Amino acid sequence: MKKILFACDGKNFSEAGFEFIKWLRLQEPIKVTGVFFSSVNYHMLLATAIGGYADAYIGYKEDSESEIKYSISMFEKGCEKNSIEYRVHRETEFWNLDEIEKETRFADLLVLSSAQFCTDLNDEQPNSYLRQTIRSAECPVVIVPEHFEAPSEILLAYNGKKDSLYAMKQFCYLFPQLTRLPANIVYIKDEDDATIPSLGFLSEYAACHFSELNIEKMHFDAKTFFPAWAAGEKSKLVVTGSYGRSGISGILSKSFAEEIIRNKNLPVFIAHQC
Amino acid sequence: MKKIIAALDGLNLSESVTDYAIYLAREFDAYIVACLLEEVSYHSELVKNEIWWPYYSVTDEKQYQTISKKDEAVKSESLKKLRQKFDDAGIQYTVHKDKYIALQSLVKEGHFADLILVDENYSFSNYDHNKPSHFLRDLLTDAVCPVIITPGKFVPIDRFVFAYDGSPSSAYAIKQFSYIFPHIKKQEIEIVLVSNDKSTSHLPNHKLLKELLKQRYPSVMQSVLRRDNAAEALAEHIKTENKNCMLIMGAYKRNPVSMWVHHSTADKLISDLNVPLFITHN
Numbered sequence: 306m307k308k309i310l311f312a313c314d315g316k317n318f319s320e321a322g323f324e325f326i327k328w329l330r331l332q333e334p335i336k337v338t339g340v341f342f343s344s345v346n347y348h349m350l351l352a353t354a355i356g357g358y359a360d361a362y363i364g365y366k367e368d369s370e371s372e373i374k375y376s377i378s379m380f381e382k383g384c385e386k387n388s389i390e391y392r393v394h395r396e397t398e399f400w401n402l403d404e405i406e407k408e409t410r411f412a413d414l415l416v417l418s419s420a421q422f423c424t425d426l427n428d429e430q431p432n433s434y435l436r437q438t439i440r441s442a443e444c445p446v447v448i449v450p451e452h453f454e455a456p457s458e459i460l461l462a463y464n465g466k467k468d469s470l471y472a473m474k475q476f477c478y479l480f481p482q483l484t485r486l487p488a489n490i491v492y493i494k495d496e497d498d499a500t501i502p503s504l505g506f507l508s509e510y511a512a513c514h515f516s517e518l519n520i521e522k523m524h525f526d527a528k529t530f531f532p533a534w535a536a537g538e539k540s541k542l543v544v545t546g547s548y549g550r551s552g553i554s555g556i557l558s559k560s561f562a563e564e565i566i567r568n569k570n571l572p573v574f575i576a577h578q579c
Numbered sequence: 580m581k582k583i584i585a586a587l588d589g590l591n592l593s594e595s596v597t598d599y600a601i602y603l604a605r606e607f608d609a610y611i612v613a614c615l616l617e618e619v620s621y622h623s624e625l626v627k628n629e630i631w632w633p634y635y636s637v638t639d640e641k642q643y644q645t646i647s648k649k650d651e652a653v654k655s656e657s658l659k660k661l662r663q664k665f666d667d668a669g670i671q672y673t674v675h676k677d678k679y680i681a682l683q684s685l686v687k688e689g690h691f692a693d694l695i696l697v698d699e700n701y702s703f704s705n706y707d708h709n710k711p712s713h714f715l716r717d718l719l720t721d722a723v724c725p726v727i728i729t730p731g732k733f734v735p736i737d738r739f740v741f742a743y744d745g746s747p748s749s750a751y752a753i754k755q756f757s758y759i760f761p762h763i764k765k766q767e768i769e770i771v772l773v774s775n776d777k778s779t780s781h782l783p784n785h786k787l788l789k790e791l792l793k794q795r796y797p798s799v800m801q802s803v804l805r806r807d808n809a810a811e812a813l814a815e816h817i818k819t820e821n822k823n824c825m826l827i828m829g830a831y832k833r834n835p836v837s838m839w840v841h842h843s844t845a846d847k848l849i850s851d852l853n854v855p856l857f858i859t860h861n
Contacts, residue, residue: 306795410787470723475758507691523633
C-alpha cells in the first residue's frame with residue numbers, strides 16, 4: 306500500500322491531478338493525504354492591519370478559508386466516491402517548504418498539477434513555487450498536465466548518468482504494476498556518432514524490471530524537440546531525474562524536465578536524490 | 580525482480596557474501612550479479628617492491644612474476660568454486676570480471692543495480708588493516724544504491740530492525756528498504772527509536788512514521804532507547820535481543836545532522852555487530 310500526497314492551493318483543486326490518483330487506485334490500494342494551503346500570502350497584509358485597516362486582512366483570510374474549504378470538500382467527495390482511503394492535512398498558512406519536506410519524507414509520491422499549482426501568483430509553469438516544491442520534495446513527484454489520459458507507454462529519459470538511473474529505479478519500486486506496460490528508454494544527444502553509454506549495464510538492469518523493453522537513441526536537441534516528439538500518438542508517462550537541487554540551480558532552470566512541464570501535454574515523474 | 584550485486588574478491592572469496600546472495604535470491608526472487616573486483620597493487624601476498632619503486636630489481640621482477648601467477652591460479656579457482664556454488668543453489672546469476680579498479684567499478688555497477696552486498700572484511704589492499712577499511716568507507720559514501728555489509732558468517736534473518744533517530748536519512752532508509760523488499764512474509768519487523776536525549780522519549784514526526792510503517796507492515800514491534808551514547812545502546816540492544824536480524828539505518832557521512840556521522844559510531848556498529856547492516860543515504 307502506497308502513501309500518496311496530493312497538494313492544492315486555495316480553490317485550485319486539480320481535476321486532472323485527481324484523475325491520476327484515481328488511475329493509481331485502479332492499480333493497487335493507496336492512501337492519499339490531501340495537503341491544502343492558502344493561495345495568497347495574506348500575512349503580507351498584516352502590516353496594514355496593524356496600521357488600523359484590519360478589514361482587508363480579515364477579508365482575505367475569510368476568502369482564502371472558504372476557498373480551501375471548497376477544495377477540501379471536492380477532495381473528500383472524490384475519495385469517498387472512488388473508495389480511496391484519505392486524510393486531510395490542512396495548512397491554512399501559505400505554502401511552506403518545511404511542511405512539504407516533512408510530509409514528503411514520510412510519503413511515497415507527491416502529485417501536483419502543472420495547470421493549477423499556485424497559478425494565482427504566476428501562471429507560467431513551472432513557476433518558482435512548483436520548482437521549489439519539486440526540489441525540496443524528499444520523495445518522487447508526478448506533475449500532471451491539464452488533461453490526464455491513462456498512459457499506455459512509459460518513456461524513460463536516459464543520459465548515462467546516475468540521476469536518470471536513480472529516477473528509473475524509484476519508478477520501478479513505486480509502480481511495479483506499471484513495469485508491465487511497454488517501456489521505451491531513450492538516449493537523446495544531438496551528435497551523429499553518439500553511442501548509448503553503458504548500454505550493457507543498462508539493458509541488464511532494465512531487463513530485470515521491465516517486461517516489454519525498447520532502448521533507442523535519438524539525434525536531436527532534447528530540450529527543444531523532446532516535448533513535441535514525445536507527444537506522439539500514444540499517451541505516455543515520462544520518467545526523468547534531471548532536476549537537481551544544487552546551489553547552482555540557475556543552470557538547471559532550463560532543464561529537460563521543465564521543458565515538458567512548460568508544454569503541459571505529458572505527465573512527468575521526477576525523482577532526484579537530495 | 581531485483582538486481583543485486585555481490586561484490587567479491589577473487590583472492591579471498593567471501594563465503595558470507597555468496598551465502599547471503601543465495602539467501603536473498605531464493606527468499607526475495609533476486610537476480611545476482613557476482614562482481615569479481617581487483618586492484619592493481621593488491622595481491623595474494625605482499626609484493627616487496629612494486630614496479631614503480633625506484634630500486635626495483637631483477638629479483639623483484641621474478642618475485643612479482645611468481646606472485647602474479649599465483650594470483651591468477653587463485654582467481655580462476657575462486658571463479659570455479661563460485662560458479663559451482665551458484666549452480667548448485669539453482670539461482671539466476673551472471674559473473675562480471677576484469678574490474679581493475681575496485682571502488683570505481685563497484686560504484687558504477689551500483690548505479691545499475693538495486694543493492695550491493697559486500698563483506699565487512701574486504702579492503703582490496705595488502706596494507707589497509709583498518710576496520711572498516713578505507714574501501715568500505717568510500718563505498719558507503721559514494722554508492723548511489725543501498726549497501727548491505729555482511730558479517731563474517733552467514734545467519735538466516737529472522738527479524739528486520741529499523742533504527743530511527745528522527746533524521747531524514749533514517750526515514751529514507753526505511754522507505755528504500757521497503758521498496759527493495761516489498762513482500763516480507765516470514766520475518767518480524769521491529770523499529771528502534773534511538774534518542775540521544777535522555778529527558779524525552781519524543782522523536783520528531785513520530786505520528787507520520789507510524790503511519791508510514793502501518794501501511795507497509797501489518798505488525799511492527801517497537802522499542803525505545805534513550806542513552807547518551809546511542810550507538811553503544813543500539814549495539815547492545817541488537818546483541819542481547821536480536822541475534823539473527825538485519826539492521827537498517829540511514830546515511831553514512833553525507834548528512835551532517837545524522838548520528839551516524841561520527842566515525843566511531845558507524846565503525847563501532849560495523850565492527851561490533853555480527854549481523855548484516857543495510858545502509859543507504861539520500
